[in-house]
Amino acid sequence: xxxxxxxxxxxxxxxxxxxxxxxxxxxxxxxxxxxxxxxxxxxxxxxxxxxxxxxxxxxxxxxxxxxxxxxxxxxxxxxxxxxxxxxxxxxxxxxxxxxxxxxxxxxxxxxxxxxxxxxxxxxxxxxxxxxxxxxxxxxxxxxxxxxxxxxxxxxxxxxxxxxxxxxxxx
Numbered sequence: 001x002x003x004x005x006x007x008x009x010x011x012x013x014x015x016x017x018x019x020x021x022x023x024x025x026x027x028x029x030x031x032x033x034x035x036x037x038x039x040x041x042x043x044x045x046x047x048x049x050x051x052x053x054x055x056x057x058x059x060x061x062x063x064x065x066x067x068x069x070x071x072x073x074x075x076x077x078x079x080x081x082x083x084x085x086x087x088x089x090x091x092x093x094x095x096x097x098x099x100x101x102x103x104x105x106x107x108x109x110x111x112x113x114x115x116x117x118x119x120x121x122x123x124x125x126x127x128x129x130x131x132x133x134x135x136x137x138x139x140x141x142x143x144x145x146x147x148x149x150x151x152x153x154x155x156x157x158x159x160x161x162x163x164x165x166x167x168x169x170x
Contacts, residue, residue, distance in 0.1 A: 015108040017062035018087035019095025024065040026154045027086040033074030040145040057100045080121040090131035105135040
């Protein structure tokens with residue numbers, strides 16, 4: 001008699017805003033322990049906003065990447081450290097050429113534990129930066145998945161160096 005054991009992977013979610021969500025998603029997709037990513041909008045006052053609505057800056061939403069991960073393979077602290085490496089957390093309401101509230105540096109924490117870890121990682125990282133880190137840590141809010149054409153956008157276009165890599169000729 002053969003016994004099959006079903007293994008269940010326990011997952012958690014982490015949500016990060018760091019400018020254009022395409023680059024953020026691309027940076028997290030390749031990490032061991034990341035099971036899935038989705039880009040979308042969080043933190044605003046309009047239900048199920050469209051990309052066009054968010055781009056106006058009038059909905060209060062931020063472009064974010066929601067990361068589903070296996071905490072047995074990668075922990076939340078490592079994800080926050082990666083997050084601080086992939087964007088400039090000292091830029092207020094912008095990332096490079098993308099300017100506006102929707103491009104701000106923000107971590108939407110799923111509970112007090114995530115919020116505390118995020119604050120600790122930010123505090124430890126501050127000496128690496130000349131300017132003050134302006135990344136905000138806020139409680140998670142409803143996540144609205146972006147339109148399908150935004151999902152895995154850079155991967156679909158073969159731009160694995162990401163948007164910044166493309167702009168820098170990499």
